[in-house]
Amino acid sequence: MRGQPGSDETKMDREGILNLPRVFGLEHADTPRKSQKLEETLVDLYTTLRPSLVGYAYHVAGSSGDCEDLVQMAFIKLFDELKRNAEILNVRSWLYRVVHNLAIDQVRRKGSHEAALAGWLSDRSRSDRASSSEDELIRQQQVANFLGILNQRERQCLMLRSEGLSYQEIGEVVGISHKAVSVYLARGLKKVRSAA
Amino acid sequence: MNSVSNRFPKNAPHLNEAQALAYLDGELPRDERETASLHLEGCWICRALMTDLQKSIEGFLEVRALVLPEESAFAGSRVEQFRQRLSRHAEASEMQAVSLRDQARSWAAGVGHGLRALGARRQAALAVGLVACLLVVMFTDVLNTRVSADAILARAEQYESAHLPAQGQVRRTSVRVERVSSSRKVTKPLGTIEFVRDSAAPQIYLRTQSVSGPSQVAVIATSPAKNSGASRKVWPTLFEADDLQMASYIQSAGWTPDLTADSFRALAAGQAGVSSKASHIGAAYEVRYEFAAGDPSGISRALLEVSASDYAPSAMSVVFGRGEAETEYRFTRTSSSIEPRSEEVARLFPPVTDTHAATSNPRSLPALTKPTPLSYSNSKATVREVAVAAALHKVDACLGEEVYIFPMSDGSLLVQGLVDSAARRDAIRQALRTVGSDVHIEVYTPHDIKTGAELYNPPDQFSIQAASDAGSSNTASMADMSSTQTPLYARLTQHFARPGEAEEDTQKQVSVFSNEVVVTARQTFLHAWALKRLESEFSPTRTSGLPADSLVLIDQIRGDHRRWISTLAQRQSELLSQIADASAPVDPSSPNLAKLDADSLLHMAEAQNDLVRSLFTVAAPGKDANPSLARLIALLHRMGS
Numbered sequence: 001m002r003g004q005p006g007s008d009e010t011k012m013d014r015e016g017i018l019n020l021p022r023v024f025g026l027e028h029a030d031t032p033r034k035s036q037k038l039e040e041t042l043v044d045l046y047t048t049l050r051p052s053l054v055g056y057a058y059h060v061a062g063s064s065g066d067c068e069d070l071v072q073m074a075f076i077k078l079f080d081e082l083k084r085n086a087e088i089l090n091v092r093s094w095l096y097r098v099v100h101n102l103a104i105d106q107v108r109r110k111g112s113h114e115a116a117l118a119g120w121l122s123d124r125s126r127s128d129r130a131s132s133s134e135d136e137l138i139r140q141q142q143v144a145n146f147l148g149i150l151n152q153r154e155r156q157c158l159m160l161r162s163e164g165l166s167y168q169e170i171g172e173v174v175g176i177s178h179k180a181v182s183v184y185l186a187r188g189l190k191k192v193r194s195a196a
Numbered sequence: 197m198n199s200v201s202n203r204f205p206k207n208a209p210h211l212n213e214a215q216a217l218a219y220l221d222g223e224l225p226r227d228e229r230e231t232a233s234l235h236l237e238g239c240w241i242c243r244a245l246m247t248d249l250q251k252s253i254e255g256f257l258e259v260r261a262l263v264l265p266e267e268s269a270f271a272g273s274r275v276e277q278f279r280q281r282l283s284r285h286a287e288a289s290e291m292q293a294v295s296l297r298d299q300a301r302s303w304a305a306g307v308g309h310g311l312r313a314l315g316a317r318r319q320a321a322l323a324v325g326l327v328a329c330l331l332v333v334m335f336t337d338v339l340n341t342r343v344s345a346d347a348i349l350a351r352a353e354q355y356e357s358a359h360l361p362a363q364g365q366v367r368r369t370s371v372r373v374e375r376v377s378s379s380r381k382v383t384k385p386l387g388t389i390e391f392v393r394d395s396a397a398p399q400i401y402l403r404t405q406s407v408s409g410p411s412q413v414a415v416i417a418t419s420p421a422k423n424s425g426a427s428r429k430v431w432p433t434l435f436e437a438d439d440l441q442m443a444s445y446i447q448s449a450g451w452t453p454d455l456t457a458d459s460f461r462a463l464a465a466g467q468a469g470v471s472s473k474a475s476h477i478g479a480a481y482e483v484r485y486e487f488a489a490g491d492p493s494g495i496s497r498a499l500l501e502v503s504a505s506d507y508a509p510s511a512m513s514v515v516f517g518r519g520e521a522e523t524e525y526r527f528t529r530t531s532s533s534i535e536p537r538s539e540e541v542a543r544l545f546p547p548v549t550d551t552h553a554a555t556s557n558p559r560s561l562p563a564l565t566k567p568t569p570l571s572y573s574n575s576k577a578t579v580r581e582v583a584v585a586a587a588l589h590k591v592d593a594c595l596g597e598e599v600y601i602f603p604m605s606d607g608s609l610l611v612q613g614l615v616d617s618a619a620r621r622d623a624i625r626q627a628l629r630t631v632g633s634d635v636h637i638e639v640y641t642p643h644d645i646k647t648g649a650e651l652y653n654p655p656d657q658f659s660i661q662a663a664s665d666a667g668s669s670n671t672a673s674m675a676d677m678s679s680t681q682t683p684l685y686a687r688l689t690q691h692f693a694r695p696g697e698a699e700e701d702t703q704k705q706v707s708v709f710s711n712e713v714v715v716t717a718r719q720t721f722l723h724a725w726a727l728k729r730l731e732s733e734f735s736p737t738r739t740s741g742l743p744a745d746s747l748v749l750i751d752q753i754r755g756d757h758r759r760w761i762s763t764l765a766q767r768q769s770e771l772l773s774q775i776a777d778a779s780a781p782v783d784p785s786s787p788n789l790a791k792l793d794a795d796s797l798l799h800m801a802e803a804q805n806d807l808v809r810s811l812f813t814v815a816a817p818g819k820d821a822n823p824s825l826a827r828l829i830a831l832l833h834r835m836g837s
Contacts, residue, residue, distance in 0.1 A: 035286055035290075036286075039279075039282050039283060039286055042282060043275065043278065043279045043282065046275060046278050047275050050271070050274065050275070050278075051271070055264040058263075058264065059263060059264070068274060072277075072278050072281055075278065075282065076281070076282065076285050079282060079285065079286065080289070083289065143259055143262050143263060158256055158260075159260065161221070162256065162257060162260055166223065167218070167221070167223045178223075182214040182215075182217060182218045182223065183214050185214070185217055185221075186212075186213035186214040186216075186217045186249075187213075188256075189213070189217065189249060189252040189253065189256065190213060190252070192252050192255050192256045192259070193248060193251070193252040193255065
């Protein structure tokens with residue numbers, strides 16, 4: 001078993017997958033001209049985290065085009081926060097939280113989450129139609145089952161856990177307790193197992 | 197500790213799913229973990245649960261992979277897009293901060309002034325009242341006006357002058373015209389106006405089209421002062437009987453709603469009692485002119501919307517009347533692009549001397565085209581293009597890699613290419629970062645190409661052939677020492693053999709020597725090829741309009757390649773002289789490197805590369821290497837001179 005529970009050090013950091021500065025603060029933002037150093041740092045961070053964040057936003061909001069925009073908006077917010085010297089202890093979970101909230105807002109504006117997922121499914125089946133084989137159909141069925149049986153919280157917790165976030169971080173992103181995260185995860189996995 | 201450790205006694209309740217998962221995830225507190233671990237040692241049921249959970253995790257990950265969007269081949273361009281978005285945002289927020297600072301400063305000055313007045317004079321009550329008024333004015337001002345109207349208009353003008361069509365181009369802008377009546381709360385589309393701004397003369401082609409279909413065209417001067425009513429006849433197409441105020445204003449003032457800062461200023465020019473202010477609304481700045489009541493123009497206010505990111509004017513409104521009787525005319529830019537001044541476009545304009553020759557037959561505009569790459573023969577080199585070439589040269593992207601600079605039909609530049617690895621791709625993108633924002637970068641790896649990226653043919657005929665030749669003739673970058681039958685093998689072994697030295701060591705030396713010669717020959721060839729490519733890219737016809745410093749930059753790149761050819765050829769001839777029988781005769785009449793044109797150099801470089809390959813990489817038992825070696829050294833002498 002790795003790491004100390006309860007510590008704010010994340011797993012990916014421990015494993016050296018992400019070399020993020022632990023605390024973003026004044027020293028990054030306070031450069032003389034146009035805070036260019038901060039911009040560069042954020043672009044690098046964006047390059048590293050973009051695929052995972054877009055994947056998560058896509059999962060919550062269900063439309064790939066807007067997800068890229070959501071993620072960029074989250075980074076712009078991060079820039080603004082750092083410019084006004086806010087101290088963010090865990091940048092990664094902060095970004096996931098902002099992306100989560102933006103995606104939820106978008107779903108609210110555009111319609112229900114279910115509608116977003118239905119749209120996602122129809123997109124996928126349209127694009128796959130050309131190569132539609134039996135395997136494809138089975139896989140689509142799997143995906144549909146998977147989306148149908150899990151509730152929103154379970155899906156979000158599972159998605160975030162699979163991105164390597166700790167229970168603590170998942171709790172911060174979704175706004176629930178550490179304990180609740182473990183319950184949602186276990187329940188979600190049980191459903192996945194029963195659907196397989 | 198006791199209460200927790202008792203949770204998993206050996207003979208007691210098994211781990212529930214949440215506990216088991218937390219155990220697997222390393223999320224159990226240490227004491228619980230130790231107890232659980234102890235329990236698991238003796239409990240098959242819980243171990244089976246762990247296995248089940250592990251399987252569920254795998255199942256979930258499998259389905260998750262299907263749900264996630266596929267990674268786009270344009271991830272790189274997303275990063276670039278974000279970089280630009282962030283830098284625009286940083287700039288805008290900086291400007292806002294500066295203007296707020298100014299406000300604060302003037303506010304402080306106001307307070308200071310008030311306090312001084314309070315101390316110096318006895319009319320304290322009056323001074324306090326004054327300060328209070330000042331504060332209120334300042335405070336409301338801070339809320340509404342964060343930037344000065346003049347600053348925004350000046351920036352918009354700067355944007356416009358930086359985006360004027362270059363020689364050989366025109367800028368085409370489409371504007372939608374609508375009327376908004378406040379009494380009826382209805383927006384009525386009136387039609388569209390198309391402006392084509394010429395680069396050959398200060399003139400604009402103007403075409404109005406009403407929603408019902410009729411259209412009119414005119415060619416007017418860019419300066420309103422020189423507009424001797426040429427545009428008059430086009431306006432009745434848009435403005436009907438209901439639009440009397442607008443029609444008469446536009447006719448009498450000779451005003452052109454071309455959505456420029458200049459045309460906006462023209463609205464207030466010469467009018468007394470016009471106040472201006474600007475505010476930041478969402479992603480735009482709004483500049484507002486408030487006209488005094490009873491202004492002879494009939495206008496009550498005018499608004500200009502300018503993008504906060506680049507200061508491009510995007511919409512303009514002119515409002516007549518007040519209150520219930522308000523009628524707003526809204527002009528919204530729907531598109532704006534740079535196009536080549538093709539023959540078809542040039543026909544829209546009268547000969548340059550005749551600036552007010554409106555045509556009676558409306559000529560139709562050619563359809564808008566998506567920007568496409570232009571060939572070198574029908575485009576001119578720009579300062580930006582030279583800067584891009586220099587940046588690519590710095591990272592050696594001109595040496596045999598398929599990276600090309602495409603001048604595009606809309607005046608922008610595209611750097612497109614295919615490189616071996618993601619690291620190389622990123623290095624090239626990094627190098628181009630300094631060049632500026634209107635250069636599109638599409639550098640792919642073979643993987644990206646597989647996932648759908650498209651490559652254009654190189655912009656000149658030469659590069660296709662040369663690139664593929666370069667690729668094929670140079671695939672052997674290492675000498676082929678697997679065969680001991682290469683023509684020079686015996687001689688090299690003899691040369692490097694030392695009495696008492698193991699044969700293996702001799703072979704190693706032969707191999708190092710041969711590799712160096714082969715690699716050097718290939719490098720020489722690549723520099724000659726880059727030089728030739730430079731000649732075609734920056735030919736005298738393409739560079740005729742460039743400023744001196746760009747020409748100097750091109751010469752520097754050229755000089756670099758020539759120096760490398762010379763250095764590499766010298767190095768190679770030094771190496772080969774060690775093993776040649778006698779030094780090759782130097783032809784005193786041969787021109788030196790500086791005098792050779794790129795074509796001859798390329799031929800020589802190609803010949804030396806072929807000779808090196810035939811001597812070091814191709815098995816040819818029994819072949820006499822002397823003539824080839826002598827020819828090679830002679831060639832290298834010429835190139836290295």
